[in-house]
Amino acid sequence: MDKKKEQVSIFKLVFTHNWEDPVSDHAALKIKPNDAIMAITSGGCNVLGFLMFDPKVIYSLDINPTQSYLLELKIAAMKTFDFNDFKTFAGLTPSTGRAEMYEKLLPLLSQEAIDYFNNQSKLIKEGFIMNGQYEGFIKIAGKLIMLLQGRKRVLGLFEDKSQKDQEAYFDKIWDTRRFHSIFKILFNKHILARRGLVADYFHFDDGSTSFSESFYKRAKNAFRNIPIKGNYFLSLYLLGKFQNDEEVPAYLKEENYQLIKSRLNRIKIYNQDAQGWIDSMPDESIDCFALSNICELMSEKETAWLFSGVLKTARKNARVIFRNLMIPREVPDELKNDIVKDTLLSKQIYASDRSFVYGKVAAYSIRK
Ligand SMILES: C[S@@+](CC[C@H](N)C(=O)[O-])C[C@H]1O[C@@H](n2cnc3c(N)ncnc32)[C@H](O)[C@@H]1O
Known part of the structure; x- marks a missing residue:
């Protein structure tokens, strides 16, 4: 088996949605026009939604390449289809023609994503919604x-x-x-x-x-x-489904579709671990960090490595959001005066967080 195929068979697509409330993300990150954002890709919904706030660039990272392929697929479909066809391809309206629709996206997908989705006929036929x-x-x-x-x-x-x-x-x-x-x-x-x-x-x-x-x-x-x-x-x-057309993530709302579509090229996708990627970035180059709950999947030592990278790459007054689901993780003590928790805002965000499963949703800002 060649290396690419081996990779495809090891990783499974876990999330086709973000199960993190983008309203909480925005309350913490206060994304401004021209900001540079680093975000964990996961289902890709929140990265697409961040485009509404007019950032200059979104570095979208995931250690699991299939999550990146899914974001590639969503982007290719948004670029190719009008809103109604995009909804159909996603699986929100009935269709038996999704396999043919997928063929139209091939010129916009990487070879790795094509190799992956060519083996995912169920997901393509049913649409990607609720399919991880x-x-x-x-x-x-x-x-x-x-x-x-x-x-x-x-x-x-x-x-x-x-x-x-x-x-x-x-x-x-x-x-x-x-x-x-x-x-x-x-x-x-x-x-x-x-x-x-x-x-x-x-x-x-x-x-x-x-x-x-x-x-x-x-x-x-x-x-x-x-x-x-x-x-x-x-x-x-x-x-197991959305209630209606209005109570959906930003990228699935008709009124947002054209604006998000016009900004899709601002998303840069990386198949990489966040700690290593941050190390490779220039100092003071990022304004917003949406770190999901990745620290739970790391040791305390790796968490410290990640946050020292955040501090190094953060611009003055940069903002950070991260979550814990089951395992308590925190900014390491030695960085707490530089990556400062906004306790009141964190409490407010946590109390109104619609995704509700997390034990912590917290907002920080960088002092430099
Ligand atoms: C931590 S999981 C949690 C899912 C998330 N709560 C959501 O609702 O979307 C999100 C994504 O982080 C990715 N991930 C985990 N550890 C990572 C790391 N160190 N660097 C980059 N991505 C990572 C996983 O592959 C997964 O797709």
């Missing part, structure tokens, strides 16, 4: 919730309500023993312990003593306190 490995898990979790809570209760959650009525709906109708049990099933401590996640070793910012308790509290905030209208993450988690 993580989305497969989400669909199963959504079915489990539908089964335990009942269809009527789930659909009732999405009916228009005042904030007060949303709270009452959660307290009186949604917050059942079965709802609690979902977290015990999904975050079973024996299964987590086998993966080295023993709650005794963790500090939960919300005072919880277990992952299931902490994730229950995260979900409660989203179901009870954050407006459900407009929260496309909730409809993807519970219904």
